[in-house]
C-alpha cells in the first residue's frame with residue numbers, strides 16, 4: 559500500500575501550485591522517510607493505539623505507521639487514527655489511504671477538517687479528545703506573527719512559539735498520554751535561536767528526547783518540492799525519564815550510510831545552558847564546543863556558513879559597512895582569533 563500512497567504523493571505534489579504549497583506548508587513526506595520515522599517508535603504490545611496525525615496531508619505518515627503495526631514491532635488489538643487536515647482538497651485522498659487498511663487490521667479512523675491549532679487548543683482547554691498514545695507528524699512551516707490569532711490561542715495553553723511547526727509539535731506533546739511517543743520531521747532551527755527557547759523549555763519539561771536523526775544533505779529530503787532546509791527527525795516520550803539519546807545520521811533519505819551513536823543527555827542539552835540549546839553531536843569524540851569554554855556553539859547552530867577565499871576586502875570596498883546593520887555579516891581576519899585557542 560505504501561507504494562500506492564507514494565504514487566499519490568507524487569501526483570498530488572505535481573498538481574499543487576507552488577503558491578498553495580508554500581501557503582499551506584504542503585510538502586508531503588516521501589515514503590522512505592515516512593517508513594524510517596515509523597520504525598523509530600518503541601516496540602510495544604497493547605490493546606489500543608490512539609494515533610495522532612496533525613496536518614496529515616494524504617496520510618503518508620499514518621500509512622507508514624499502520625504498515626509497521628501490520629508487519630511487526632507495534633502490536634495493537636485496535637488502532638484509532640485521528641488525522642487533522644485543513645485542506646479539504648486532500649480529504650478524499652487521505653480517506654482512500656486510511657480506508658485501504660480497514661480490511662487488514664481493526665482500524666477506526668477520523669478525519670478532522672479545519673484548523674489543528676484551534677481544535678487542539680479547544681481539546682486541551684476543555685479536556686476532551688486527547689490522551690493519544692502515538693503522534694507522527696510532518697507539520698507545516700510558517701512564521702507566526704507576534705500579534706496573530708495563533709499566538710493568542712497558543713498562549714492560552716501555555717505555548718509561546720514563533721512557527722507553525724513548533725506550535726504543532728508542542729500541541730502534539732500536550733495531547734499525548736503519559737508514556738506516549740511522538741516522532742516528527744521538522745527544521746533544525748528549534749535547536750537553537752533565542753526565539754525557540756520557550757518551545758525548547760516546553761518540550762523538555764514534558765518529554766524526554768529519545769532519538770535525533772540528522773540529514774547531512776540539506777537538499778535531499780523534500781527534493782521533489784525543491785525544499786532547501788536542514789531537517790531533523792526527533793523522537794520524544796511524554797513524561798519519559800531523561801536518559802541517553804540516540805543520534806543517527808544519514809546523507810539522505812536512502813539511509814544507506816546510516817550511522818548511530820548513543821550520547822549522554824548532557825552532551826545534547828548542556829546542564830548549565832540557560833538557553834537550553836539542543837546540540838546534535840555527529841561523532842563520539844568531544845567537539846570543539848565541549849573542549850573549550852570560549853566556544854559555545856557550532857557555526858551551523860547559529861545559522862552561519864563560512865565562505866573562504868572568494869571574499870577579498872580590497873575588491874569589495876563598496877560592500878563594506880562601518881557599522882553592523884540588519885542583513886550585514888561580519889568579515890573576519892585571522893587577527894580576530896588571537897587568544898581564542900582551544901585547550
Ligand SMILES: C[S@@+](CC[C@H](N)C(=O)[O-])C[C@H]1O[C@@H](n2cnc3c(N)ncnc32)[C@H](O)[C@@H]1O
Nearest residue numbers: 582585586587613614615644645673674696698
Ligand atoms: C508538510 S505537510 C505534511 C503532510 C503529511 N503529514 C505528510 O507528511 O506527508 C503539512 C500539512 O498540514 C496541512 N496544514 C497546514 N496548516 C494546517 C492547519 N492549521 N491545520 C491542519 N492542517 C494544516 C497542510 O495542508 C499540509 O497537508
